[in-house]
Structures are given as C-alpha cells and as structure tokens.
Amino acid sequence: MRKNENFSKAILDLDRMVHEPARLAILTVLASAEEVAFLFLQRITGMSKGNLSTHTQKLEAAGYLDTVKAFQGRIPVTSFRITEDGRLALKAYHKQLRALLPEEGKR
Amino acid sequence: MRKNENFSKAILDLDRMVHEPARLAILTVLASAEEVAFLFLQRITGMSKGNLSTHTQKLEAAGYLDTVKAFQGRIPVTSFRITEDGRLALKAYHKQLRALLPEEGKR
DNA sequence: CAAAACAAGTTTGTATTGCAAACTTGTTTT
DNA sequence: AAAACAAGTTTGCAATACAAACTTGTTTTG
Numbered sequence: 001m002r003k004n005e006n007f008s009k010a011i012l013d014l015d016r017m018v019h020e021p022a023r024l025a026i027l028t029v030l031a032s033a034e035e036v037a038f039l040f041l042q043r044i045t046g047m048s049k050g051n052l053s054t055h056t057q058k059l060e061a062a063g064y065l066d067t068v069k070a071f072q073g074r075i076p077v078t079s080f081r082i083t084e085d086g087r088l089a090l091k092a093y094h095k096q097l098r099a100l101l102p103e104e105g106k107r
Numbered sequence: 108m109r110k111n112e113n114f115s116k117a118i119l120d121l122d123r124m125v126h127e128p129a130r131l132a133i134l135t136v137l138a139s140a141e142e143v144a145f146l147f148l149q150r151i152t153g154m155s156k157g158n159l160s161t162h163t164q165k166l167e168a169a170g171y172l173d174t175v176k177a178f179q180g181r182i183p184v185t186s187f188r189i190t191e192d193g194r195l196a197l198k199a200y201h202k203q204l205r206a207l208l209p210e211e212g213k214r
Numbered sequence: 215c216a217a218a219a220c221a222a223g224t225t226t227g228t229a230t231t232g233c234a235a236a237c238t239t240g241t242t243t244t
Numbered sequence: 245a246a247a248a249c250a251a252g253t254t255t256g257c258a259a260t261a262c263a264a265a266c267t268t269g270t271t272t273t274g
Contacts, residue, residue, distance in 0.1 A: 008133075009132075009153050012128050012132055012154070020260090024118050024207075025118040028207075048263055050225080050262065050265090051262050051263070054260095075269085101201055154233090155235090157236090157253075161233080162232085221271090225265085225266070228261105231261095232259080236254085237255085241248100241250075244245100
C-alpha cells in the first residue's frame with residue numbers, strides 16, 4: 001500500500017499555478033507548438049478573452065511563458081511561447097499526477 | 108497527435124469538486140478505508156481543522172461523503188465514509204487525468 | 215469623408231473560494 | 245472550582261477565476 005500520509009500531503013503540494021484547469025490547458029497547448037496566437041488559443045480552449053488574458057498574464061509573471069507582441073500587416077497579434085521553466089513545471093506536474101493515479105493493474 | 112481542441116476543452120471540464128487538492132486528498136484517503144476519523148484525517152493530511160471541516164462539509168453537500176457522528180466514551184468523534192457517488196466521481200476524475208497525461212512512451 | 219461596425223486584447227467589478235484564527239461546547243485535570 | 249484541553253464549527257479575510265465593459269486602432273459602409 002502507498003504510504004497514505006506522504007501521499008496525501010503530496011497532493012496538497014501540487015503546483016497550483018499549473019493545477020488550475022485554465023492554465024493547464026494553456027500550458028498544454030503551448031507545449032505542443034513553437035508559438036501560439038492569442039485568438040487561436042481562445043478558440044481552441046473556448047475561454048473568454050478576458051479570462052485568457054488574465055491567465056496568460058499570470059503564467060508570464062510566473063515565468064512559464066513569454067508573450068510576443070507583433071503586427072500582422074497593421075493589426076496587432078499577440079502570441080505566446082512556453083518557456084523552459086514552463087516546460088519543466090508542466091513535466092513536474094505530470095510526474096506528480098502519475099504518482100497520484102492508481103496504477104494500471106489496480107484500476 | 109491528440110486533437111488539441113477537444114483535449115484542452117476536456118481539461119476545462121475537470122470536476123472541480125474533486126480537482127481541488129484538499130478535497131482530492133480527502134477523497135483519496137477515504138477511498139482506501141471503510142471509515143476515517145476527523146482527527147486521523149487531519150493528521151494524515153496536515154490540514155488545519157477549520158480547513159478540513161469546510162472541505163468535508165462541501166464534499167458532503169456534493170453527496171461525495173457521509174459524516175458519521177458518534178461518541179467514543181463521552182467524547183464526540185466525527186468520521187467520514189466515501190459514498191458510492193464519491194467513489195464514482197473519483198474514478199471519473201482519474202479517468203480524465205489519464206486521458207490528459209502524455210502516454211508512457213512519450214514522456 | 216464621417217460614422218458605424220469590427221478586431222484584438224486589457225481592465226475592472228463581482229461572486230466564489232480556500233484557509234486559519236477565533237469561537238463553542240463539552241470533558242478532564244489540577 | 246478553575247484552568248487547561250479536546251473536537252469540531254463558524255467567521256473574517258485575502259486571493260482567485262471569470263466575464264462584462266472598456267480601450268485603441270482598423271475596416272467597412274452610407
């Protein structure tokens with residue numbers, strides 16, 4: 001049996017910056033591409049612009065993504081790239097989750 | 108490649124009653140025993156009494172656990188049992204997480 | 215050409231929530 | 245009898261997620 005104490009305390013140590021579903025979705029998409037545009041991210045996740053904007057700002061403040069502001073012709077386009085720290089945080093989070101999930105055989 | 112759209116929207120559909128780490132820890136412990144006493148749960152998770160109390164109340168309101176109030180001698184002892192709904196919710200949550208985690212080979 | 219509609223994000227306001235300090239009710243110790 | 249302890253609960257507060265409303269600029273239309 002898994003040691004319940006360490007185990008449940010580990011759950012409480014999950015990185016909340018990543019654990020929040022909106023941000024987890026953002027990071028997951030960013031992890032699968034070089035660079036992702038704001039509007040693409042919005043459509044793919046179905047989030048509102050406001051919500052997406054605040055979450056990407058938080059992820060940037062945490063150092064998990066970089067914001068790239070550019071112009072496509074004359075209209076502004078904001079894009080994002082996951083940082084190395086972001087990738088590491090996501091990987092670490094995945095590891096925490098795996099430790100938490102019952103093993104294959106025991107489902 | 109996984110379809111990014113369905114995928115990231117699925118993340119946003121995670122059951123938040125279970126997703127919250129404090130409650131996930133509680134449910135996980137409850138799932139591994141018949142009945143668990145308040146103080147045991149508190150020690151094993153390291154949560155404060157107040158926090159534990161409010162989260163168990165939420166889980167009860169959601170129908171995910173039952174609260175059992177009894178006496179040990181003359182002192183009151185509160186215990187909890189996961190309900191069938193709670194077990195199902197936890198299982199469904201695990202399933203959602205598995206779908207979300209990169210596969211073994213791709214780590 | 216002026217006005218209205220549209221685009222791309224950001225800021226602000228609100229309602230919810232997680233958390234621990236303080237409280238309550240009762241028991242045991244001094 | 246008073247003080248200390250136990251087991252939870254309630255209350256107050258700070259942080260957060262979210263969308264509506266706003267801002268700045270561009271394109272379309274009358």
